Amino acid sequence: MTATVSAPNNIESYLGNEAEDLLTYKAKVPKERLHLPGSDLVERIWAHSDRSPQVLRSLQQLYSHGRLANSGYLSILPVDQGIEHSAGASFAPNPLYFDPENIIKLAIAGECNAVATTLGVLGSISRKYAYKIPFIVKLNHNELLSVPNSYDQIMFGQVEQGWNLGAVAVGATIYFGSSESPRQIQEVSQAFARAHELGMATILWCYLRNSAFKQDKDYHVAADLTGQANHLGVTLEADIIKQKLPECNKGYGAVSDALGKKYGRTHDLVYSELTSEHPIDLTRYQVLNCYAGRAGLINSGGSSGKNDFAEAVRTAVINKRAGGTGLISGRKTFQRPFEEGVKLFHTIQDVYLSPDVTIA
Incomplete structure (x- = not known):
């Protein structure tokens, strides 16, 4: 049976002054x-x-x-930051997680749907845990040891290796907008086709990466640009889309102004009819671009900080009310004491289990 939670008093307390607005807002779409x-x-x-x-x-x-x-929602622990951000930057706050088994233990104790991490982590403990929690093998990564530092998603593993260690899904990242994105699109397309042939699901991290997206605001998290990235992701037959929670909009116009020439294509109705400045509308536009929600949208809410619980609850409420399918939580959970990480997962899950947090 699916667990339930009662009245959203604790949820409201985390939302603070935004509680009424976020819990009662009526979306434009x-x-x-x-x-x-x-x-x-x-x-x-x-x-x-x-x-x-x-x-x-x-x-x-x-x-x-x-x-x-069986709720239709997902709570996933992702840990590939040991490569993406360096092991020291990621695990020094809690050296427990230099041992990959503790990553799996956190996902199990947090009662997650799955754990998404590197080929090396899952391969090192697959026989002990592959039948206890679903594995998602993250196939490509950005490494920060090359001089000078560069940003490119490179394949670290093969789909067949994920299948051999018992994974139910593979994941990958594309830096849409980067000069490397055409190669990444082709690599991920081939990997996802092979994963489907072998019977595994596919999850795509649809990130933006280009200095042109940073102007007066960080348009890497603009609803219109991330929405299009999502649309490209489902075109590659990603079954689930991972995207950062949107924080602004009108990225196309901002980049066009910065370049001094037309960039991409959009439509005025995107801004007048399909979106507003409200975070639920911005996130709903991301969902709309995931084939109107056929492919589930999971969001994340940024790096670890002082207000992790409040930020995670806010992100979960926005994602759920927008029509998304869950949350992915990494540094907020593993860069703190084990018990607190478990509590954070359960707090996030409370949002999705609460009948009082409805779809807008």
């Missing part, structure tokens, strides 16, 4: 236009696609595990 999360998600959406029975089984494993089992 009606929820009836979306395919919403639910216990029947795989049967209702993916059973009619070209995904094989093996892929359907893998997707169902992801949605049927942990505290959010």
Whole structure:
């Protein structure tokens, strides 16, 4: 049976002055236009696609595990920061996680749907844990040891290696907008096609990366640009899209102004009819670009800080009310004492289990 929680008093306290607005806001794009999360998600959406029975089984494993089992929502622990940000930068705050087994133990104690981490981490403990929690192998990474530092997602593993160690899904990142993105798109397309052939699900981190996206605001998290990145991701047949929570909008116009020439293509109706400045509308536009929610949108809320619990709850409320399918939480959970990391996962999950936090 799916766990439930009672009245959202604790949720409201974390939201503070934003509580009434975030919990009662009516979105501009009606929820009836979306395919919403639910216990029947795989049967209702993916059973009619070209995904094989093996892929359907893998997707169902992801949605049927942990505290959010059979709710249509996902709570995932991702830990590839040892490569992306260096092991020292990532694990020095809590050296417990230099040992990869503790990463898996945190995901299990936090009652996550799955754990997403590197080939090396999962390969080192696969026989002990592959049947206890769904594994997601992150195939490519950005490494920061080259001189000078550069930003490029490079394949560190092969799809077959993920299948051999018992993973139910593979994950990858594309830096859309970067000069390397054409190569990354081709590599990920081939990897995802092979993963589907082997019966694994696919998750794509649809990130933006280009100095032109940083102007008066950081448009790497603009709703219109990240929404298009999501749309490119589902075109590659990603079953689940990972995206940063949007913080602004009108990225196309800002980049065009900075370049002094037209950049990309958009439409005035995106800003007048489909979005507003409200975070739920901005996130709903991300969902809309995930084939109207057919591919689930999981968000994240930034790096670790003093107000992790409040920020995580806020992100979860926005994602859920926008029609998203869950949250992915890394540094906020593993860069703190083990018990606090578990508590943070449960606090996030409370949002998705609360009947009082409804879809806008």
